[in-house]
Amino acid sequence: MKGAVLPRPAADAGADAWHDYVYLRDNPRGAYEEYWHHTSGCRRWLVVSRDTATHEVYACQDAADAKAVRA
Amino acid sequence: MTSYRLAGGGLINRQMPQNFTFDGRVMTGFAGDTLASALLANGRQLVGRSFKYHRPRGVLTAGSAEPNALMTIGRGGRTEPNTRATMVELYEGLEAQSQNRWPTLEHDIGAVNGLLSPFLSAGFYYKTFMWPARFWEKLYEPVIRRAAGLGRASYEADPDTYEKCWAHCDLLVIGAGATGLMAALAAGRSGLRVILIDENADLGGYLLSETALIDGRPASAFVRSAVDELESLANVQVMARITAFGWYDGQVFGAVERVQKHVAVPDAMRPVERLWRIAAKKAILATGAEERPLVFGGNDVPGVMMAGAMRSYLNRYAVAPGKRVAVFTTNDSGYALANDLEVSGVNVAALIDSRRDAAIAYSGKARLVHGGFVSNVQGSKAVEGIEIWREGQRETLDIDSLAMSGGFSPVIHLACHRGGKPRWSDEHSAFLAPDGLSDLTLAGSAAGVFGLQAAMMSGAKAAEAALADLGVAHAGVAMPLVEGEIVPEPAKPLWSIPGIKAKAFVDYQNDVHLKDLGLAVQEGYGHVELAKRYTTNGMATDQGKLSNVNAIGLLAEARRISPAEVGTTTFRPFYTPVSFGALAGASHGKHFQPVRRSPLHGWAEKNGATFVETGLWYRSAWFPRAGETGWRASVDREVKTVRSAVGLCDVSMLGKIEICGPDAAEFLNRIYCNAFLKLPVGKARYGLMLREDGFIYDDGTNSRMTEDRYFMTTTTAYAAGVMNHLEFCAQALWPELDVRLASVTDQWAQMAVAGPKSRAVLEQLVDDDISNDAFPYLGAKDVSLLGGRLRGRLFRISFSGELAFELAVPADFGESIADAVMLAGKAHGICAYGVEALSVLRIEKGHVTHNEINGTVVPADLGFGKMVSTAKPDFIGRQMVGREGLVDAMRPQLVGVVPLDPTVSFRSGAHILKKDAAATLENDEGYVTSSCFSPHVGSTIGLALVKGGASRHGEEVQIWNGLRNEFAIGRLVSPVFVDPAHEKLHV
Numbered sequence A: 001m002k003g004a005v006l007p008r009p010a011a012d013a014g015a016d017a018w019h020d021y022v023y024l025r026d027n028p029r030g031a032y033e034e035y036w037h038h039t040s041g042c043r044r045w046l047v048v049s050r051d052t053a054t055h056e057v058y059a060c061q062d063a064a065d066a067k068a069v070r071a
Numbered sequence B: 001m002t003s004y005r006l007a008g009g010g011l012i013n014r015q016m017p018q019n020f021t022f023d024g025r026v027m028t029g030f031a032g033d034t035l036a037s038a039l040l041a042n043g044r045q046l047v048g049r050s051f052k053y054h055r056p057r058g059v060l061t062a063g064s065a066e067p068n069a070l071m072t073i074g075r076g077g078r079t080e081p082n083t084r085a086t087m088v089e090l091y092e093g094l095e096a097q098s099q100n101r102w103p104t105l106e107h108d109i110g111a112v113n114g115l116l117s118p119f120l121s122a123g124f125y126y127k128t129f130m131w132p133a134r135f136w137e138k139l140y141e142p143v144i145r146r147a148a149g150l151g152r153a154s155y156e157a158d159p160d161t162y163e164k165c166w167a168h169c170d171l172l173v174i175g176a177g178a179t180g181l182m183a184a185l186a187a188g189r190s191g192l193r194v195i196l197i198d199e200n201a202d203l204g205g206y207l208l209s210e211t212a213l214i215d216g217r218p219a220s221a222f223v224r225s226a227v228d229e230l231e232s233l234a235n236v237q238v239m240a241r242i243t244a245f246g247w248y249d250g251q252v253f254g255a256v257e258r259v260q261k262h263v264a265v266p267d268a269m270r271p272v273e274r275l276w277r278i279a280a281k282k283a284i285l286a287t288g289a290e291e292r293p294l295v296f297g298g299n300d301v302p303g304v305m306m307a308g309a310m311r312s313y314l315n316r317y318a319v320a321p322g323k324r325v326a327v328f329t330t331n332d333s334g335y336a337l338a339n340d341l342e343v344s345g346v347n348v349a350a351l352i353d354s355r356r357d358a359a360i361a362y363s364g365k366a367r368l369v370h371g372g373f374v375s376n377v378q379g380s381k382a383v384e385g386i387e388i389w390r391e392g393q394r395e396t397l398d399i400d401s402l403a404m405s406g407g408f409s410p411v412i413h414l415a416c417h418r419g420g421k422p423r424w425s426d427e428h429s430a431f432l433a434p435d436g437l438s439d440l441t442l443a444g445s446a447a448g449v450f451g452l453q454a455a456m457m458s459g460a461k462a463a464e465a466a467l468a469d470l471g472v473a474h475a476g477v478a479m480p481l482v483e484g485e486i487v488p489e490p491a492k493p494l495w496s497i498p499g500i501k502a503k504a505f506v507d508y509q510n511d512v513h514l515k516d517l518g519l520a521v522q523e524g525y526g527h528v529e530l531a532k533r534y535t536t537n538g539m540a541t542d543q544g545k546l547s548n549v550n551a552i553g554l555l556a557e558a559r560r561i562s563p564a565e566v567g568t569t570t571f572r573p574f575y576t577p578v579s580f581g582a583l584a585g586a587s588h589g590k591h592f593q594p595v596r597r598s599p600l601h602g603w604a605e606k607n608g609a610t611f612v613e614t615g616l617w618y619r620s621a622w623f624p625r626a627g628e629t630g631w632r633a634s635v636d637r638e639v640k641t642v643r644s645a646v647g648l649c650d651v652s653m654l655g656k657i658e659i660c661g662p663d664a665a666e667f668l669n670r671i672y673c674n675a676f677l678k679l680p681v682g683k684a685r686y687g688l689m690l691r692e693d694g695f696i697y698d699d700g701t702n703s704r705m706t707e708d709r710y711f712m713t714t715t716t717a718y719a720a721g722v723m724n725h726l727e728f729c730a731q732a733l734w735p736e737l738d739v740r741l742a743s744v745t746d747q748w749a750q751m752a753v754a755g756p757k758s759r760a761v762l763e764q765l766v767d768d769d770i771s772n773d774a775f776p777y778l779g780a781k782d783v784s785l786l787g788g789r790l791r792g793r794l795f796r797i798s799f800s801g802e803l804a805f806e807l808a809v810p811a812d813f814g815e816s817i818a819d820a821v822m823l824a825g826k827a828h829g830i831c832a833y834g835v836e837a838l839s840v841l842r843i844e845k846g847h848v849t850h851n852e853i854n855g856t857v858v859p860a861d862l863g864f865g866k867m868v869s870t871a872k873p874d875f876i877g878r879q880m881v882g883r884e885g886l887v888d889a890m891r892p893q894l895v896g897v898v899p900l901d902p903t904v905s906f907r908s909g910a911h912i913l914k915k916d917a918a919a920t921l922e923n924d925e926g927y928v929t930s931s932c933f934s935p936h937v938g939s940t941i942g943l944a945l946v947k948g949g950a951s952r953h954g955e956e957v958q959i960w961n962g963l964r965n966e967f968a969i970g971r972l973v974s975p976v977f978v979d980p981a982h983e984k985l986h987v
């Protein structure tokens, strides 16, 4: 599943990689990964795993931690 | 004969008479009545006219599903249309009006719609849209709008207040009938934090209409002791007059409490309604079941009523429906009614049971017709008789009221609000709640469990399960003993009735009748979602509470499939209508949205500002002076003063963000497309921020105050967006960079002091040396003010193109410093100038704003191509800004535009056309993004984005505004109208 949370390509990764990163997303019914921003609170960006049909939230991780884990 | 009040009995308080009016006529009821029961007690059976055909309608139900008895309550700003009389508590002074009739309820001209009914059939709207438009606009729409409808809202403001609350609990029990009371008792005694809610004023649900005994006492006595006990428990909150209308994400329920809807003049210190959001770990839906109407001819004539409702009016409100009643039923519930009517002395003429083989024993006096149907009702404003169909034989019977019961549909709406689909159960002859609802349990008749005894058991069991899930020990609850009840076990559903001649209604409120559904199937709209929209069945304010299941059954029969295959339409909040007042809560008037006032707001007021709203901000637009004839005169004067002397403008609403940390320089270098790594301390720089797709996102200045501390400004509109963007970059993209961000927009008052005399003015306040040598163009530094009494930040930046400074001071000192600047500037002719003059000054200088940065421009389009760094390894937008289409020489590019005739003006948004081109959109070459009258140039000037504009300076063009039919001949010029060599900035 290709959610909203994608690793940013290297600057020289080429046009295709960048096109893919900037424009292309899956739009599934079911599990999905999104960036959420706690704007009225701690102002952290979060990676939220959510079911787009039921809105059930499976997991939530600070975006910085998520990047460290995935790197 | 009409309905009337019985001499004794009921749960009404005969010691407390309540006077009310209906269509201006004074009537009397008792405390404990609803408006509907009081109207019936006064012999008032005709209470409304139907939506489309204006048919006479009477009270059909005794609850929240009522489709007919819709009234307008109250007057003036308290007028509330479409109120269900069955849910309105009677109070002294209540004023009710019937709706959708003219001139009177009895003599309604709109009833001719009934004669036009062949043209108002299913799909009417779709079909008439196919007819010529002039027919629709001139004839049909006005006629329909006048004829079809509900009540009218008031034009006066609502004088009452509303509020919103949150509540939290372990267990929410929705519905305080037999099931809900037992669930709440079981959970409450075990110590759970319980909230028990019910939409009625009196808890107890149908127990208040029952004649069965509980533990040897009337059911109402059981209710009283149960409620007393619940109210005595500290961990239980009991709430009446509150309707749960929706089930939402995170196990949150929406509910509306009618705090003071049952009084003529509400206490001004309390809200009339409260909107609740209830977060419950577990919830039990004990919402009961809705009795289904039967679809026979004339089933809407006043005097035809649901059997359970008739029994409520009889037992609870002591209202008899008439003198000679018939009961038409498909199940055993009709027998309970027949028995109670007889006990109350009402003659039951016939008990017509559609089952040939009903097993229930009946010892009453009514004539029992097994295997019979009521096919048609005679009468229009009142029941005069019925036509009974049995084994192909018709027979007529004189009666004055008719009860009907087509079985029961569990009230499962809330259980379906989060996407689950109801499932048809042949065993229950009903739709049941979806499977797999984790924290919501249905109990009692809402779960298809029928009979009081079984419902109580089911409520207690559901509470036990919730206790077990929450790991709380169950305290145990003794099961009360119910005697003398008739349990309405599910019976085979009856959809189609033989022998129908008159209109047989499926959806009362929207006037959808049997033939409409047939037509929908015939014309290919038999799918449940299509049929709904084609016929409007279930689309009224009652959302099809009574009609949907019948419609599905009839569609299933017409298509020869099971109701399971037809399926249901989607249940959505709200379960019942919720007032806009409750949804708005306190958010109206000045509380609708906050107002942002600049720290210099008081200064601007003192100087006579005219304010303009920009987002939440109130910005000073211009500062009129005596003798000035209009805004243009003020703006022209302000502009000239800045160009010739000095002016002060409030720029506090620019976004201000402080960026600090050892990696702040590297961070900003990646944020902006131009170089920032080597910006010296004490210097400001103009920065362009791109989006990752290469287009410009925002612009502003950024000043390096110390080695690791930067002060960024953003445009006013994008202040919040830029902050979000920076945080995203810092947290999600580059968390390895050690950088901290703080929005300081509200911390600083900032003022632009612009004009050739600006230094002379500021030197009087600023202790530091701000001469051109000591503090040259683009300088930025902490300064001491007023002999060391205050520290501020001074920037030598200019939006106007003149020698200019921006001075930032802590917000609370803003007004007094602005006053001091004005005082110091007095001798130099200083004036306050607003955003209009600011805009003229920047257009004259060719500076862009979001008029130009419109999401479709890249830096090169604005002449900033050289700013895009080729040396930096990476920055936001680096890869995509170089895409083929974004470097095309014929892209729209920023130019200036002036009219050849200086007396001719033009507006922003006008198209630029080649000089000889025809005025068509095909010939469009670009458009004017900003325009103003320029005192400096002496004519209107504009900035425009024009194809290849940078290389077309000098070309004559047409400026065309097709909307206003305005033409001007203009010339493309450099966008910088003032001081193109930028010499004034460096003095």
Ligand SMILES: [Zn+2]
Pocket: A038, A041, A042, A043, A044
């Ligand atoms: Zn947070």
